[in-house]
Amino acid sequence: MAHEYNPAEIEPKWQSVWESDAVDAAVEDPARPKRYILEMFPYPSGNPHMGHVRNYSIGDVVARASRMRGYSVLHPIGWDAFGMPAENAAIKQNTHPAKWTYENIATQEAAFKRLGFSYDWQRKVVTCDPEFYRWGQWIFLKMFERGLVERKMNPVNWCPTCRTVLANEQVEGEGVCWRCSTRVEKRELDQWYFKITDYAQELLDDLDQLDGWPERVRTMQANWIGRSEGAEVDFTVCDADGNTTDETITVYTTRPDTLFGCSFFLLAPEHPLVSQFVDGTEYADAVAAVVERATHETAVERESGIAEKIGAFTGRYVVNPINQQRVPVWVANYVLMDYGTGAVMAVPSGDERDFAFARAYGLPIPPVVVAADDPLLASDPTLAQETDLRVTDVPWDAAYAGPGTMIQSGPFTGLSGGKGSAGADAVIRALAAAGTGRATVNFRLRDWLISRQRYWGNPIPVIHCPKCGIVPVPADQLPVILPLDLDITTGATLAEHPEFYEVACPVCGADARRETDTMDTFTCSSWYFLRYTDAANDTAPFAADKAAYWMPVDQYIGGIEHAILHLLYSRFFTKVLRDIGLLSIDEPFTRLLTQGMVKLDGAVMSKSKGNIVAPEEVIPRYGADTVRAYIMFMAPPDKDLDWSPEGVDGMYRYLNRVWRLVDEYADERDGYPQVSDQAGEYVPDLSAQTKNLAHLVHKSVKKATDDIDRMQFNTAIAALMELTNALYDYKTAVPVGDRDRAVFQFGIESLVKMLAPIAPHITEELWQVVLGNTGSIHAQEWPRYDAALCVRDEVELPVQVNGKVRGRITVARDADEAVVRQAALDAVQAQIAGKDVAKLIVVPNRIVTIVVK
């Protein structure tokens, strides 16, 4: 009854069985441990490509293996359905974003089903469905209540191509839009923000808990949050004659120990005091020129990598609170308005940028922190005790920013200087006592700009009332429905849709205007994983007890491109929802796998580049199982891989090999005598060949199990191939009538079971049809190996002489060391004859090494 492996026939057959039986529906079962396996949900861009296949195959293997290991598994899927590409496609193809989006979802859903992914389809989430996005609005309102939503006028990143603002996290490398790579512009606009900075410290601290995350992702997030410790110092504004005003300017510094070395003071070009200082003065023109160049040329200069430092004197001075020194105030292009306070104290001897600026404009560079071996101290040892300003210009050709000793620093002279030094602490204490400074912490992280001037997004549930101001939409009026009757092929937004924005104020009833900006799509992806735990809930985003059962996600799988963006925002949402009382966890994702990218000839596959390899090109010829297994076999999951069609044949051959092996076994098995008493049980009178097979089978089961656990699927598949080879070798070497039924059967069944998560269709067919078992392979228990059978009772050890293998010995496992020593010496007798054995090292069960002279 031998029959052929025909994936085109069996794959759709099993897919429809699984779907109609809803075999992959997640069940909350308190009796079993749970596992929530999640892959980052796709954007419905059209046909999936091999990158998708890889991402979702990894998750599917983990989910299927987890079920067989006895876990109650949640493995859902959905679509991140709002966003710009839908609008662009709609304009280009003269259709509606909704139509384009839902059609693409249908395409991807069909493709995913054709690949045999084991999703709980009943929990499907589509973010552009009102049933989903209303809860995004609900969360917005909750955040609004808690003061985590802010509308403010700020310089923001504007993408002229996308015609919308962007969050800081969405501006890449050289200041370009993450989506279209257009250079972004700075604009001063009134926008909506989520106050993620309120959680900056916790987002940083809790990275320590995430030991299931790749180190580099944690490092990237820590760098992005960018905590720095230092001090604020208040400088009093004065005129050229030293007459002080009651105006102070505060600076932030990480080096309060260098305060005595401040020889000038800088304002950012955008600083509001600049025009106040120079308007109508002789300095106005020069300052305006700097401001002009800084605001218009910065982007270009940054691109070249080296920005020339330019600045201009404002005619004003400030008083240094530590020593009452009067220093000039300049405007400089390298001072950033959006970090610290937009003003800095310049210490050219201790800061490279200030040094360059001082040299360019002839400003003094007094040394205040010097290294112990500094030539300055060598030439003038008394300088080490100098408290007053004696040397006003360093002989160095670069700033010194390292640790050292404070000099020329009044009462602080002699203290250690440097970041976080005793000297720095002492200066902060002195400033604090005088009320002119204080210790403080600064973050690089900015608040999350969430409003977008685009149509295809979740409407911000707010109404602008001329009398009441900003009025949140009452919760019982949610959702604010995104109207679909808008012709967006002209590029129109909600601001061109009066039926949408003309509303009555919910408080006073006056004519008011509904907010027409929509939310950043990343707000949807920041909590979709929570919706899966309770996807049909129509009274809340999710029930707390359901989330409590399933959360956190045990294994999250997705691309490294979200190392900051999505993964940071999701952590933020989780903490906010915890504080609202909906969650009891601090972190959403316990373990994270950042899967490598699938490339073609070195380039990332993307629709815009047109270098996509789609699974449909391979499935008709080889089937989904081959595609899945091949992409898992090509490389470890976290490494980038270059797609090459050459090896697909090999994987197809392998699955055929498995098919024939199992098929032949099914035909012949009645002829196998039952020799050993039970599968996997060690029976002393087995033949040497059968013992050998039992050993190989158990060793392979252990190896494949361990490798799937640590998600090294490429080596797991290699172990399955070795198991397959061992079974074939046994068949070749041992006639049917001498074969051990129990050991062989255990080998065959283990092979089929362990291959099942990777190649779910062929294994289902082999299990149920070819082997004639009842019940799905995917509901079987994972094979258990016998640790005693994974090792041999005799081991062959290489014997090295001076680092070269010169002989081999076979000894009992864990043999007495004396026995091993003697056997080794005998084995290499010829090589060591007449020489002194200086050393003999036995590494038990591994190697013997002899050193002779």
Add this chain to the structure above:
RNA sequence: GCCGGAGUGGCGGAAUGGCAGACGCGGCGGACUCAAAAUCCGUUGAUGGCAACAUCGUGUGGGUUCAACUCCCACCUCCGGCACCA
């Protein structure tokens, strides 16, 4: 510039400090076949040798060790992230 990651056969890739190259792709030789496909067997790091074998070999140069792809120091190349963050 700073912070990560990676350099291993023709190719993808394996190796708790213990026989480098598992597993596979490709190649070569053979069996089966009228022939081909499929399948099966053998072989396949380099150099030298008829051969057993010898020597060399994990980006480069040092070091630690009986033993280094693995640990340490210095450097080269590539990839990724951040980048005037005071």
